[in-house]
Each structure stands twice: as C-alpha cells, then as structure tokens.
Amino acid sequence: xxxxxxxLQSKSEIILRNIVVTxxxxxFSVFLIIPIxxxxxxxxxxxxxxxxxxxxxxxxxxxxxxxSELFLKSLWNTFIxxxxxxxxxIILGLGIAYAIYCPLIKWKSFFRVIFYMPVVTPIVAVAxxxxxxYNPQIGVINDIFGLDINWLLNxxxxxxxxxxxxxxxxxxxxxxxxxxxxxxxxxxxLEAAVVDGASPWQKFYYITLPLLKPMTLFVxxxxxxxxxxxxxxxxxxxxxxxxxxxxxxxxIIYEEAFVKYNFGYASAIAFIVFVITAGLTLISFRVSSTxx
Amino acid sequence: xxxKISGMILNLILVFLGIITVYPFVWMFLSSFKPNKEILAFxxxxxxxxxxxxxxxxxxxxxxxxxxxxxxxxxTVVTTFIVVYTSTICGFVxxxxxxxxxxxxxxxxxxxxxxxxxxxxxxxxxMIQAFGWMDSYKALIIPAMFSGFGIxxxxxxxxxxxxxxxxxxxxxxxxxxxxxxxxxxxLSKNGISSIAIFQFLWTWEDFLWPYLxxxxxxxxxxxxxxxxxxxxxxxxxxxxxxxxxxxxxPVILIYIIFQKQFIAGIAAxxxxx
Numbered sequence: 179x180x181x182x183x184x185x186l187q188s189k190s191e192i193i194l195r196n197i198v199v200t201x202x203x204x205x206f207s208v209f210l211i212i213p214i215x216x217x218x219x220x221x222x223x224x225x226x227x228x229x230x231x232x233x234x235x236x237x238x239x240x241x242x243x244x245x246s247e248l249f250l251k252s253l254w255n256t257f258i259x260x261x262x263x264x265x266x267x268i269i270l271g272l273g274i275a276y277a278i279y280c281p282l283i284k285w286k287s288f289f290r291v292i293f294y295m296p297v298v299t300p301i302v303a304v305a306x307x308x309x310x311x312y313n314p315q316i317g318v319i320n321d322i323f324g325l326d327i328n329w330l331l332n333x334x335x336x337x338x339x340x341x342x343x344x345x346x347x348x349x350x351x352x353x354x355x356x357x358x359x360x361x362x363x364x365x366x367x368l369e370a371a372v373v374d375g376a377s378p379w380q381k382f383y384y385i386t387l388p389l390l391k392p393m394t395l396f397v398x399x400x401x402x403x404x405x406x407x408x409x410x411x412x413x414x415x416x417x418x419x420x421x422x423x424x425x426x427x428x429x430i431i432y433e434e435a436f437v438k439y440n441f442g443y444a445s446a447i448a449f450i451v452f453v454i455t456a457g458l459t460l461i462s463f464r465v466s467s468t469x470x
Numbered sequence: 471x472x473x474k475i476s477g478m479i480l481n482l483i484l485v486f487l488g489i490i491t492v493y494p495f496v497w498m499f500l501s502s503f504k505p506n507k508e509i510l511a512f513x514x515x516x517x518x519x520x521x522x523x524x525x526x527x528x529x530x531x532x533x534x535x536x537x538x539x540x541x542x543x544x545x546t547v548v549t550t551f552i553v554v555y556t557s558t559i560c561g562f563v564x565x566x567x568x569x570x571x572x573x574x575x576x577x578x579x580x581x582x583x584x585x586x587x588x589x590x591x592x593x594x595x596x597m598i599q600a601f602g603w604m605d606s607y608k609a610l611i612i613p614a615m616f617s618g619f620g621i622x623x624x625x626x627x628x629x630x631x632x633x634x635x636x637x638x639x640x641x642x643x644x645x646x647x648x649x650x651x652x653x654x655x656x657l658s659k660n661g662i663s664s665i666a667i668f669q670f671l672w673t674w675e676d677f678l679w680p681y682l683x684x685x686x687x688x689x690x691x692x693x694x695x696x697x698x699x700x701x702x703x704x705x706x707x708x709x710x711x712x713x714x715x716x717x718x719x720p721v722i723l724i725y726i727i728f729q730k731q732f733i734a735g736i737a738a739x740x741x742x743x
Contacts (some may be wrong), residue, residue: 414697
C-alpha cells in the first residue's frame with residue numbers, strides 16, 4: 179500500500195503520509211464505520227439500554243416503522259417542509275445573487291455579508307428567536323402584519339411557520355453559492371450573446387441559467403441531505419405538535435432514541451432515512467447527467 | 471434614465487430583503503434590554519423605552535449562564551484548532567502525495583458527508599459509555615477530531631498551490647514536516663478560515679451530542695443550557711432574550727471579522743468541487 183513510486187519521494191514524506199493515513203483510517207473506522215455496523219445490527223433487535231434488552235427481532239422494527247401512521251405522516255411533513263424550503267432557497271438564492279451580480283448594484287459585498295448572516299448563527303438560538311417572534315403575546319410577527327394567529331399552536335400554520343424560519347436561516351447559503359457560480363461563468367459566452375443582440379432576459383434564460391445548472395444541482399443535493407436530517411427547529415419550536423402536524427422524520431428518530439430509548443426502532447428509521455437520502459442523491463445526479 | 475430607475479428599484483428591493491434578514495437579530499438584541507413589563511406590553515416598540523441590563527444580571531445569577539458560555543468557548547476553540555490542523559494535513563497528503571488507494575480514501579472521506587447523524591449517533595453514544603468517557607470533555611473532543619467536510623475543503627484548496635513551490639523547497643533540503651508547517655499552512659489561509667468558521671459554528675450550535683454525553687450542569691455547553699434555561703424560566707422573557715443574545719452575538723462577531731476570507735474559501739471550494 180505504501181510503496182515508493184517516485185524517486186523524489188523522501189523518507190519524511192513516507193513517514194508523514196503513513197502517520198496521516200493511519201490516523202484517518204483508525205478515526206473513521208472507530209467513529210463512523212463501526213457505528214454504522216452496530217446501528218445496522220441494532221435495527222434488527224429490540225434494543226433498549228434502560229431495561230438492558232437486546233433481543234433479535236428480524237424485520238419486525240422495519241415492519242413496524244413502515245406501518246406506523248406517525249412515520250408516514252412524518253415522511254409527508256418532511257416532503258412538504260423540504261420541497262418548499264428548497265424551492266424558496268433556489269428562487270431567492272438565484273434571484274438575489276443575480277441582482278447583486280448585476281452592475282447596477284453598489285455595495286455588493288455588503289449585501290452578501292448581510293444575507294449570509296443567518297446561515298452562520300446557531301440554530302438552537304435562532305429557533306428560539308423565531309419562537310418568540312411567533313408568540314402571540316410577545317412576538318412581533320402578528321404586530322407587524324396586524325394578524326392574530328397563534329402560529330406554532332395552530333395546526334394549519336405550524337409547519338409553514340417552521341418552514342419560513344428555515345428559509346430565512348438558509349437562503350443566504352444559496353446566494354453565496356450562486357454568486358460564486360455567476361462570477362466563474364465564461365465571459366466570452368455572455369459577450370457573444372450581447373453581440374448577437376440578445377436581450378438581458380434572453381441572455382439570462384438561454385445562457386446564464388443553463389451554465390448554472392451544476393451549481394443548482396449542488397445546492398439541491400446539499401439541501402436534500404440537510405433537510406432530511408433537520409430536527410432542531412422542531413425540537414425547539416413545536417416538539418412535533420400541534421398533534422402530529424410538525425413531526426419530521428429525523429425528529430421521530432430523536433424522540434424514539436433519546437426520549438423513549440427505543441434504540442432498535444430508532445436505528446431502523448435512521449437506515450430508512452439513509453436509503454432515501456442516498457436514493458434521492460443518485461436520482462439528482464442521473465437527472466443532471468441525462469440533461470447535459 | 472431608465473437604467474437609473476431600475477437600478478434604484480433593485481437596490482431598494484435588496485435593502486428591503488436585507489432588513490428582513492437582520493430584523494430578528496436586532497429585535498432580539500434590543501428586547502434583551504427591555505423590562506419584562508415592556509416585553510409583554512400591548513403596544514410594542516422596537517427600541518426599549520427604559521434601557522436595562524438587569525436581564526443579563528438575572529440570567530447569570532439564576533443559572534450561571536456565563537460559566538456555560540466559557541465552557542462552550544473552551545470546547546469550541548480546542549475542537550476548531552484540532553479540526554483545522556487535521557483537515558489541512560490530511561488535505562495536504564491527499565492532494566500532493568501520490569500513493570495507491572489515495573482516490574479510494576478520498577472517495578471514502580467524501581461519502582462520510584452523506585451519512586445522516588441519526589445513523590451513527592446511537593452507537594457512538596453506547597461506545598462513549600463503554601469507553602467510560604461519559605461526562606468528560608473527551609467525549610466532546612475526540613469524536614470530533616477529523617472532519618470529512620474539512621478534509622474535502624482543504625484538499626481542494628491545497629491542490630491549487632503549485633507543485634513547483636514544494637519541489638523548490640525540497641531541493642533546498644527541507645523535509646515534509648517543515649514544508650507542511652512553513653509553506654502549506656500559511657498558503658491555505660482562505661480554506662483554513664472557512665473551515666475554522668464552520669467548525670466553530672457547528673461545535674457552538676451542536677445540541678444533541680453534549681446533551682447526551684455531559685450530565686453535570688457545571689460542565690454543560692451553551693446550546694444545551696439555553697434549552698434548559700428556557701424550560702426552567704419560560705416566563706422570564708427578558709432573561710431569555712439576554713441568554714439568546716449571548717449565544718448568538720459571539721458567532722456574528724467572528725463572522726464579521728473573518729467574512730472576507732470565509733466567503734472566498736467556501737465559494738472557491740464549491741466552484742471547483
């Protein structure tokens with residue numbers, strides 16, 4: 179594995195490489211590979227650390243998960259949550275990035291810094307800020323819009339309220355990503371379009387947008403991965419309620435594992451989430467490569 | 471003339487969106503100086519009518535909130551330093567050395583980023599118990615020492631450093647440890663600052679892991695403390711605003727200080743990746 183293949187390779191290079199590669203392999207084995215196997219095995223067991231049970235169940239956990247109404251509801255909620263959040267993330271991200279990119283805008287870096295700010299703030303704290311803002315007694319949202327809605331306790335608005343907070347927190351990431359994409363576009367293609375008499379709108383639709391496809395795909399995939407795993411905003415703002423209106427799949431895993439200590443059942447859901455994530459990521463890659 | 475007007479409209483739209491973006495922070499910050507009576511009042515104003523720092527004093531007195539704050543600073547700084555160092559050295563080895571299995575190893579590192587937290591957290595929790603690391607900072611620091619994301623970012627960054635620079639110093643007789651510390655580290659500033667900020671934020675905001683492995687309140691971190699504080703003093707809004715402000719403002723300050731290198735680093739990695 180560590181054979182010498184260049185005459186320029188020195189002894190110190192081999193030592194450094196061996197140390198680093200060994201540490202990496204040991205670390206990722208202990209804290210990633212082995213845990214994955216333990217979780218996989220655990221998902222076939224009745225596994226509760228409080229009562230000390232670890233009994234083989236076969237596919238029982240998976241059967242129970244897939245027939246659980248709460249789980250199916252949470253998949254639907256996660257789908258709604260992720261779809262709305264991703265659509266807004268892309269639209270706002272692309273729109274704002276293109277506006278800042280446009281030569282008419284001064285203070286480009288100022289806007290970029292502002293829009294990115296929510297992305298770098300801790301989600302536990304930010305979820306509390308929004309929880310207070312939605313509060314009908316002390317919050318500002320009803321004040322500003324002259325409404326009288328108990329956002330987080332009303333079954334019709336709770337999930338949307340959490341989605342709005344999530345969009346606010348995350349759209350800046352897409353702004354920075356699309357700006358990076360815009361500034362790395364080939365200048366000659368854009369100039370050629372202008373010479374050929376394309377209107378700004380045509381230039382955007384026929385040249386810029388297709389060229390930004392790889393970046394859009396990157397944002398979509400990273401968003402899918404992160405939204406399927408989202409649970410903190412639920413834990414802080416609604417705890418799944420009212421009723422089961424805001425149960426997201428990853429929040430059920432948190433609750434089953436660390437409130438009810440059903441480790442086996444929670445692991446089964448975690449693996450289902452894992453498979454869904456991997457599947458969606460593959461599909462996104464497929465879609466993009468067939469369209470090229 | 472037409473262009474001027476559309477430019478103005480565009481600027482106004484961006485300013486409006488910018489206000490929406492910062493408004494929650496401003497509201498939280500200003501509310502943290504209001505007396506509870508004013509927070510609960512029917513007619514609310516953005517700026518405090520009476521300006522108090524009582525909320526901060528009360529928040530700390532009843533809960534030793536500042537102790538948690540310094541615990542979080544300690545853990546965050548230590549973890550961030552370790553992750554920056556390991557990411558840079560792994561990125562260096564993976565980008566500048568040629569050896570069998572290198573691409574396989576890098577592909578593996580990439581795939582670690584796709585694994586949901588929910589798959590590994592239960593076994594990690596049982597392992598920490600088995601190792602006897604519960605309620606100790608080992609449990610927070612050691613499982614966080616390497617970051618797949620950090621290694622990926624640094625590999626991208628260091629690849630852009632020309633090989634000629636390294637060869638020149640090698641011919642001068644420098645060993646690899648010298649090259650790494652004196653050449654690679656200083657030349658990867660952008661990547662390092664973006665990883666540092668991300669790692670700082672992730673450690674600072676991580677809720678579940680410290681909640682699971684740390685039991686004593688005096689060792690607990692801020693994100694968990696904020697949740698516990700909310701549970702115990704759920705009606706003392708002034709103190710809650712003060713506690714939330716303390717959890718957010720340091721991160722924003724760090725972000726504002728380093729934003730230039732940070733945005734350059736994160737954008738560069740995405741365009742190349």
